[in-house]
Amino acid sequence: MQYMIPFIIFVYGSIFGSFFNVVILRTPKHESLVTQSSHCPKCMTPIKPYDLIPILSYVFLGGKCRHCHNPISWRYPFIETITAISYVIIYFSYGISYSTLIGIVLTSLLIIIAAIDIDTMEILDRFQIMILFIAILNLFISPLPLIEHLFGFFIVSIPFYIIAYLTGGIGGGDIKLIAVSGLLLGYKATIIAFFFASILGGLVAIYLLITKQKERKSLIAFGPYLCIGIYLAYLYGNQLFSWYLNFFN
Numbered sequence: 374m375q376y377m378i379p380f381i382i383f384v385y386g387s388i389f390g391s392f393f394n395v396v397i398l399r400t401p402k403h404e405s406l407v408t409q410s411s412h413c414p415k416c417m418t419p420i421k422p423y424d425l426i427p428i429l430s431y432v433f434l435g436g437k438c439r440h441c442h443n444p445i446s447w448r449y450p451f452i453e454t455i456t457a458i459s460y461v462i463i464y465f466s467y468g469i470s471y472s473t474l475i476g477i478v479l480t481s482l483l484i485i486i487a488a489i490d491i492d493t494m495e496i497l498d499r500f501q502i503m504i505l506f507i508a509i510l511n512l513f514i515s516p517l518p519l520i521e522h523l524f525g526f527f528i529v530s531i532p533f534y535i536i537a538y539l540t541g542g543i544g545g546g547d548i549k550l551i552a553v554s555g556l557l558l559g560y561k562a563t564i565i566a567f568f569f570a571s572i573l574g575g576l577v578a579i580y581l582l583i584t585k586q587k588e589r590k591s592l593i594a595f596g597p598y599l600c601i602g603i604y605l606a607y608l609y610g611n612q613l614f615s616w617y618l619n620f621f622n
Contacts (some may be wrong), residue, residue: 383457384574387427387483390456394449400497405471416441427453431466456484459604466608471514476607478507483600490596496546501553508557510545517559517611523553525563535555537562547595554603570595570602 391466398414399406409422418440424430431450438445463476512522530552537543555563574595581593606613 378469379461379464382460386457386460386480387453389427389460390453390484391427391449393456393481393485393488394452396485397452397492400485401493401495413438413441413443415443425445428444428457439589447547453486454523461584462608475507475514475557479504479554480592480604480606484606487597489544489602490594492579494544494594496544496550496596501546504557505553508553509621515559519563521559522556524560527553528555528560528563530555530568537579543595547599550596550599550603554599557604558603560608561614562606565610565613566599566602566606568602569605570598573601574598 395406395411399409412418413420418438421439424434424439428450431445434445436445437443445477459480459519460477462479463473464563467473467476475499480502482503486496488495508522512519515522530548533551535545537545537548549568551563554566557568559564567600574593577598579594
């Protein structure tokens with residue numbers, strides 16, 4: 374019985390992840406999320422319901438379209454799997470609580486934001502507004518003082534804005550994302566989120582430069598690393614911040 378709830382959360386997470394794939398693909402193209410049926414992007418053949426089972430259909434089909442046999446992008450099962458796993462981790466961290474519900478909504482938006490930013494180098498405002506909405510709701514249940522959430526809104530976004538103004542090296546979407554997420558997290562966890570994002574982004578940038586997949590002046594989407602940092606900070610940010618302070622005391 375103790376494994377039933379995580380299993381159910383995993384299943385529903387994979388189903389939501391399947392829907393997120395549709396959102397990620399269609400939203401930048403301004404296509405409807407509800408009126409168009411799922412179809413193969415190569416041969417445009419409608420996909421039957423039995424081929425839309427999250428994760429499993431990809432495995433059973435051998436990663437290829439049933440009709441045209443062209444490869445199906447690995448990203449579809451990846452998004453489904455990472456969504457499911459992320460939901461389960463949140464549940465193990467917060468149990469059955471409002472924090473779990475907020476964490477699941479936040480994670481969903483972060484996954485969508487990260488994937489669209491990779492594809493388009495753009496973070497859409499509608500998803501920032503959704504995070505702002507849950508950040509405001511979270512103020513009513515958060516154990517942190519209100520002032521910590523308000524500081525979280527500005528603690529990284531203001532330096533980001535100054536850097537963007539002086540150099541143009543940071544996009545407006547990144548500034549908005551860390552601002553609204555900072556309001557949700559509080560300033561301590563926001564600092565941790567920025568730390569994770571900087572480390573991950575820096576390591577990937579170095580790798581891409583060494584392997585010559587990117588040039589020194591090439592643009593690299595920072596949003597996905599911010600999303601990972603925000604997710605980790607929602608789970609562990611305040612604990613890590615306290616650990617860091619105690620470590621040097």
